Amino acid sequence: MSVVQVCARCAARWPVVGGPTQWCPRCSGVLLIPTRTEIYQPPNRRGFRWIARSPSDPRGVGDAPVRRSLTTPRYDAVPQWGLQDIVDTSPVPPSRADRMADRVGPLLTLATILYGLAVFAELGRYAILVRNRTTLIPQWLLTVSDAAVYFTQLGGLLISVFAAVAGVCWLLRRRHEHFAGAGESDPRTASEVVVGCAVPILNLVMPAVYLFELVRRDPRGTLLVKIWWGFWGFSALLLVVNAYWRSRPGIQAMADGVLLNAFIALVAAVTAALTLVVIRRIERKSWRGEPESETRWVPVPRSVLEEKTVLDEKETAAL
Structure with missing residues (x-):
């Protein structure tokens, strides 16, 4: 052995x-x-077997045999050990650029209103000039007219500057959302977009290019951007014409300059309104900022229309 x-x-x-x-x-x-x-x-x-024991059970060769329980194992309480995935559900505070982008709608609306009022203020000044040819105008009326012109023109210009800054912030955010939704990255950097929108001469072309990249699959949006681009370039041309017109001497040139200012204010109001329309179109919202309900038109066979007509006639005859 x-x-x-x-x-x-x-x-x-x-x-x-x-x-x-x-x-x-x-x-x-x-x-x-x-x-x-x-x-x-x-x-x-095998000459051995694995026995699972809890850490509190005694160990060793001479341990007493463990009595097995035939009941289903269960926890008396939710276990607190293991990995814990703590998710922070607190809302992330918006950045300064996001807050500015959210104000682009109200700023453009206010700019449109101020430039619209500037049109009437300039026309009122021109009417005073025509009336002054034969009648002496009271001083208080001239003061009110000048105050109305300065308030509307300068106020519209100041609000337009803030609206332009908010528009650039909105454009950056919208481009990021657009390309992220398509699983791509924006081919243009943020600094490139800001320079294209802020540098003179470049800002006559590049903003439209940035918008075309967002609406290239939307025929109606593309048409709106083209119309807006035309008014944007035309308003810049009017500013050059106005600077030249102010250099002309004579009372008649000054009177004609008042009409020109009224026309420039009208074009600026239309441009601001078109800018808001383009933004709402890209966001798929109404001009009030409410989400639009999408409507899908489908062709209906003639047989269905004829059957509906017959049913309507039978219901009318039954009545």
Whole structure:
């Protein structure tokens, strides 16, 4: 009778000399526990088994056997161990650029109103000049006319500057959302867009190019951008004409300059209104800023219309 160790991998039996070993000299497999040859077990039966114990259970060779429970394991409370995915649900405060972009609608509306009032103020001044040819005008009326012109013209110019800044912020945000929704990145950097919108001469062309890149798949939006671009370039041309006209001497030239200022204010009001219309079109909103309901038109077969007509006639006859 001898004591051997059986390899769990190649089933080779190795006699125990001196003490048990762990690894098989042939295949480096795990050697099972020493056993006598007359009670040798087949190699498919292991001489050990894994027993799962909780950390609080006693350990060792001489431990008492653990009594197994036949009930389904369950937790008495929600376990607090493990990984915890803490999601911050607090709203992210908008940046200064986002807050400015949200004000582009009210600023353009206010600019349109001020330039519209400037048209009437300039026409009122021209009427005073015509009346002054034959009648002396009271001083208070001249003061009111000058105040109305300065308030509307300068106010419209100041609001237009703020609206332009808000429009650039809106353009940057909208381009980011547009290309991110398509799974792409904006081919133009933010600095490139700002320079194209702020540098003279460039700002007559590049803003329209940036808008065309947003509405290239919208025929109606493309048409609106073309109309807006025409008014934008025409208003810039009128500013050059107005600067030249102011250099002309004479009372008649000054009177004609009042009419020219009224026409420039009218074009500026239309341009501001068109800018708001283009922005709302790109955002898929109405001019009030409310989301538009999409309507889909489908062709209806003539047979369906004829059947509906017959049903309507029968209902009318039944009544």
